[in-house]
Amino acid sequence: MTMRFTAKTRRGMVALAVAAGLAAGAAGCGTGGGDGKRPEKTASASRTAGAGPSAQEGQSDEPLAELRGSDGLSLQITSAQRDSGGFVTVNGTLKNDGAQSVVIPSALSGNETEIIKNGRSLGGATLVDPKGKKRYYVLRDTEGRPLTTTGFSTLRAGDTLAVFMQFPAPPANQVEFQLPTFSSATLPISG
Numbered sequence: 001m002t003m004r005f006t007a008k009t010r011r012g013m014v015a016l017a018v019a020a021g022l023a024a025g026a027a028g029c030g031t032g033g034g035d036g037k038r039p040e041k042t043a044s045a046s047r048t049a050g051a052g053p054s055a056q057e058g059q060s061d062e063p064l065a066e067l068r069g070s071d072g073l074s075l076q077i078t079s080a081q082r083d084s085g086g087f088v089t090v091n092g093t094l095k096n097d098g099a100q101s102v103v104i105p106s107a108l109s110g111n112e113t114e115i116i117k118n119g120r121s122l123g124g125a126t127l128v129d130p131k132g133k134k135r136y137y138v139l140r141d142t143e144g145r146p147l148t149t150t151g152f153s154t155l156r157a158g159d160t161l162a163v164f165m166q167f168p169a170p171p172a173n174q175v176e177f178q179l180p181t182f183s184s185a186t187l188p189i190s191g
Contacts, residue, residue, distance in 0.1 A: 063092070065177065065185035070105060072098025073155070075163075075182055082169050082191035087139065088127065090165045090177065090187070096155035103154050107180040110137075114144040121150040122165050124180045127187075129170040136167045136175075 063076040077092040096102050109116055110124030115138075123146035127136040139147040147166040155161060170189075178184045 064187055067177075067179065067182040067185050069179075069182040071102045072096055072100075073102060073104075073182075075179065077177065077185065077187060080175075080177075080187045080189045082189050086169050088136075088167045088169045088175075088189055090125070090127075090167070092163050093160050094149075094155065094163050095160045096157055099157050101154055101156045104152055105181050109146075110180065114140065115146050118145045119150055120153050121146045122148040122163060122179065125165045125167075126178045127167050127170060128176040128178060129172040130176060131172055132170065134170065136170055139166050139168060 063078050064080060065077045067075045067077070069075065074095050074097050075092055076095070077090060079089075079091045081089050081091075083089060104120055106116075106120065108124050109119075109121045112123070115121060115123035121138075123138050125138050125148065128134070129136070141147060149161070149163040149165070152161060173189050175187055175189060176184055177187045
C-alpha cells in the first residue's frame with residue numbers, strides 16, 4: 001500500500017508540475033515575456049512566414065513608414081507601440097521587391113560582438129530621440145540575444161517576413177528609426 005500511495009503521489013506531482021509549466025508558458029506567450037526568443041526562420045523565408053508578432057491586430061493597413069534598403073529590400077513599419085513595461089515594440093514587414101533572392105546583409109545585425117554571435121537579426125536598429133539627444137538600441141536578454149526577429153538569412157524574390165524589434169521606451173512620442181543599409185524614418189509612438 002505504501003508503494004501504491006507513493007506512485008500516485010509521484011504521478012500527481014508530475015501532473016501538477018506539467019500544468020504549472022504550461023500555465024507559465026501560456027502567460028509568457030501573451031505578454032511577450034520569457035526569454036525574448038522568437039521563433040526562428042529557416043534559411044529562406046516564405047511568402048506567409050512570420051517570426052514575431054501576429055498580424056499586428058488593431059493596426060491600420062497604412063504603414064507608418066516605408067524604408068528602402070540595398071538589393072531591393074524594403075521595410076514597412078506598421079506600428080511603434082509603447083508597452084506598460086517601459087518598452088517600445090516596432091513591428092513591420094521586411095520584403096524583397098527585387099527579381100532575385102537576396103542574402104540579408106550582415107550589417108542589419110549591427111556591429112556589437114554580443115549580438116553578432118547570436119546570428120542574423122535586426123540588432124543594428126536604433127531609435128533616436130532628437131529632443132533628448134539620445135539613441136536607443138535594441139534590447140537584449142540576459143544571454144545577450146537581441147529582442148528582435150532572428151534566424152533569417154535569405155529572402156526570395158517577392159517574399160515577405162514579419163519582423164519586430166524591442167527598445168527601451170524613450171520619453172518622446174516621436175523618434176527617428178534607423179537600420180543599417182536602410183533609409184531612416186520618423187515614427188510616432190502610440191500608447
